[in-house]
Amino acid sequence: MIEDIIITMLWSISPFGEAKVGIPIGLKSGTNPYIIFVAAFVANVLVFPVMIFFLDHVNRYLLRWHFYKKGALFVAKKAKKGAKDKIQKYGFWGLMLFVMIPVPGTGVYAGTIATYLFNIERKKAFAANTIGIFFSSVIVWFATMATLKAIE
Template identity: 65%
Template sequence: MFLDILVAMLWSISPFGEAKLGLPYALLNDINIYLAFVLCFFANVMVFPVMTFFLDVVNRYLLKWYHYKKAAIFVGRRAKSGAGKNVEKYGFWGLMFFVLLPIPGTGVYAGTIASYLFGMEKKKAFLANTIGIFISCLIVWVTTVIAIGGFN
């Protein structure tokens, strides 16, 4: 069970699935439905401070290298094009809505990058990302619980 919880949390912090993959993994491996929600949610929330540190400190140093800079510009453009219209027009609410969509490419990683690129205040960006993650987790959690047999 501990290994399943650890894997679910690792999926929840992974940019390849976030809690959209961690929650179903935990629930399909018979982890308590409430424990799975809380752990996957908090694991996904922890991405924001790590990404913020990376963007503020590490990114500035790595931009000196051509190949990294080229990749960073590509990722930045993708995040800006995906969330740009919402964040630019609606600010906090646009970012929150972008992050809450439980579809690939709209999670906390893209939301953090978009808030960084648009110069959003970190406290507001954190709150928007956290609320978005919570709603996204709620959607995935309820859908998965219902799909595997309900709230027994």
């Protein structure tokens, strides 16, 4: 059980899946579905402060190297393109909706990068990201639970 929770949390903090992947993997393991939800949600929420710290401190240092700067600019352009209209037009609600949609390219990583790029107030951005993660996790949790029940 502990191993399944740890795996769920690791997938939920991973930029390759977030809770969108952590929840289905955890639920498939047969562990208590409520514990899986909480573990995935909490792990995914923790990404925001870690990413903000990285962007504020480590990123500035690494931008000195050309190969890193080139990759960082590529990611920044993609995040700006995907989130710009929603966030500029709707602000807090736009950021929340952007993070909430459980599809690839949205989520807390993109939401945090958008927060950094658009210089959004951190407390509001954290709240928008957290609410977005919650609703995204609920959508994925219910969809996965329904799918697992249909398969049985």
